[in-house]
Amino acid sequence: MTPKPFSLEGRVAVVTGGYGVIGGSLSAGLGEAGARIALLGRRRNAAEEAAAKLCAGGVDAIAVVADVSDADQLRAVRDEVISRWQRVDILVNAAGGNVPRARSDASSIFDVPLDAIEEVMRLNLHGSLIPSLVFGEAMAAQGSGSIVNISSMASLSAVSGVMGYSVAKAGLDNFTRWLAVDLARRHGDGIRVNAIAPGFFVTTQNRSVLLDANGEYTARSRTIIQRTPMGRFGRPEELVGAVQWLCSDAASFVTGTVIPIDGGFSAFSGV
Numbered sequence: 001m002t003p004k005p006f007s008l009e010g011r012v013a014v015v016t017g018g019y020g021v022i023g024g025s026l027s028a029g030l031g032e033a034g035a036r037i038a039l040l041g042r043r044r045n046a047a048e049e050a051a052a053k054l055c056a057g058g059v060d061a062i063a064v065v066a067d068v069s070d071a072d073q074l075r076a077v078r079d080e081v082i083s084r085w086q087r088v089d090i091l092v093n094a095a096g097g098n099v100p101r102a103r104s105d106a107s108s109i110f111d112v113p114l115d116a117i118e119e120v121m122r123l124n125l126h127g128s129l130i131p132s133l134v135f136g137e138a139m140a141a142q143g144s145g146s147i148v149n150i151s152s153m154a155s156l157s158a159v160s161g162v163m164g165y166s167v168a169k170a171g172l173d174n175f176t177r178w179l180a181v182d183l184a185r186r187h188g189d190g191i192r193v194n195a196i197a198p199g200f201f202v203t204t205q206n207r208s209v210l211l212d213a214n215g216e217y218t219a220r221s222r223t224i225i226q227r228t229p230m231g232r233f234g235r236p237e238e239l240v241g242a243v244q245w246l247c248s249d250a251a252s253f254v255t256g257t258v259i260p261i262d263g264g265f266s267a268f269s270g271v
């Protein structure tokens with residue numbers, strides 16, 4: 001039989017934020033490649049609805065409920081997934097995003113409440129770090145696994161208005177490299193940790209910043225498009241191929257990377 005290095009047939013994947021815009025697209029893509037999916041978020045109804053849709057399309061999917069910043073809840077989910085499917089092969093950390101109260105688009109950074117900055121950092125840094133440790137432990141025990149974090153263009157240079165988010169995503173890039181190195185050195189070449197860094201996509205958490213009441217681009221959107229050589233926003237399904245690849249045996253020597261998927265945004269000086 002011909003080996004299929006890109007196949008995820010029979011793999012067990014946990015996708016945090018698995019019913020969000022980007023997480024939902026990645027869940028469907030992993031399912032299409034053959035993985036069984038546990039969709040994780042805080043709202044059971046929303047998770048169940050998304051899982052039912054995947055099941056209707058022939059994917060083996062379940063809903064699991066946890067807050068990504070709560071290690072006890074995540075351990076309970078890990079036990080639930082392992083008792084159902086005996087293993088965890090893939091973790092995609094897609095829960096995250098901006099917190100409106102932590103933004104300083106129209107105000108001074110000095111007026112942003114510190115607790116809002118802590119909240120956005122906790123969601124975007126701890127909210128990937130804690131699940132990676134909880135599920136990574138199971139991967140270390142079984143000797144194989146692939147973790148994919150979702151970084152951002154905000155990790156590379158200053159994106160106005162989103163200081164806490166940017167700091168958290170920059171930390172996430174370092175965490176991706178740190179954990180990749182540590183797990184490979186201590187647990188061998190079967191466990192890999194990578195990240196994708198999406199450019200700009202219109203999703204639930206940023207719609208009101210990128211589109212006005214008539215659905216037209218805001219001034220911020222126009223600046224983004226101007227700085228994106230491909231001249232458009234990305235589509236969530238355009239993130240799928242890279243994540244399928246990173247989770248598959250085709251990427252067996254790839255660890256510690258942060259891969260931009262950004263229409264050229266990060267390559268462009270703006271001149």
Ligand SMILES: NC(=O)c1ccc[n+]([C@@H]2O[C@H](COP(=O)([O-])OP(=O)(O)OC[C@H]3O[C@@H](n4cnc5c(N)ncnc54)[C@H](OP(=O)(O)O)[C@@H]3O)[C@@H](O)[C@H]2O)c1
Nearest residue numbers: 017020021022041042043067068095096097198201203205
């Ligand atoms: N949109 C973009 O342009 C863009 C660009 C670069 C990177 N990203 C990153 O891509 C990821 C997904 O973003 P998105 O735009 O697809 O967001 P989204 O549509 O708002 O989805 C976010 C998901 O995360 C879940 N979530 C939020 N807080 C959680 C928590 N504390 N515990 C568990 N689940 C939680 C939400 O479900 P519940 O609220 O029901 O729990 C939801 O399913 C984020 O990390 C974001 O920073 C987005």
